[in-house]
Amino acid sequence: MIEANAVSLTFQTADGPIHALKDVDLSIGAGEFVSFIGPSGCGKTTFLRTIAALESPTSGTLTVNGMSPDEARRARAYGYVFQAPGLYPWRRIAGNISLPLEIMGFDKADRAERVRRVLELVDLEGFGGKFPWQLSGGMQQRASIARALAFDADILLMDEPFGALDEIVRDRLNEALLALWRKTGKTIGFVTHSIPEAVYLSTKIVVMSPRPGRITRIIDSPLPAERPLDIRDTPEFIALAHEVREGLREGHGDDV
């Protein structure tokens, strides 16, 4: 689904070049849940943005479904979820979700049906008529996930979507996201700073390190697809978390 070969990206700044990505090789299969973890500045966001055609590699090749990222973007291959929900306060939840659909030219009946379906997927039935400020932070983030799902892209790119939420809400959203992933079969790219979150959610964990931004380890998860939250207490889970931690240490030390 996503194939990166020797992808490098250097930003030219007034203080000199910044090597945000260096020789990144990665292959992501359809339906995988891939987390990117690493200290600040290791290029996680830049890599996600490169997949979504929001940045262009300086060298190397990146294909999405056999297309260039830009072609894939035009074919509506991506939904993108940011750290902040980014909902317009003057639009109701349904209006926020349907906005990209309006821009893309979906007709009114189709929009209404899609909004209904994605609200159900994120467990927000009955909240379409509310304004964002009437919802909790976790519910707002679910609404922003619904918005990214509304046009049925095959790939969902999520940049630390739960980073600003407390741990209890985050646990619930992790469970809900996993259920949604199993139900929809989407390919998910997910940036996180949290080792337990990466281990709980992923089929593949990509450990990165900074200066230059690069991949230090790719870990395929042996955990089953069905994952109750208490899987986090199992020896398999703990061993995997340990492996990720080792990868982070190897890459750069303790500045995660």
Ligand SMILES: Nc1ncnc2c1ncn2[C@@H]1O[C@H](COP(=O)(O)OP(=O)(O)OP(=O)(O)O)[C@@H](O)[C@H]1O
């Ligand atoms: N548009 C830009 N112009 C110049 N430098 C940039 C730009 N975008 C990112 N960078 C730099 O590239 C490097 C990688 O940034 P990136 O945001 O991808 O890291 P990250 O791993 O997502 O970090 P964080 O966890 O803090 O979000 C950083 O040194 C950052 O300052």
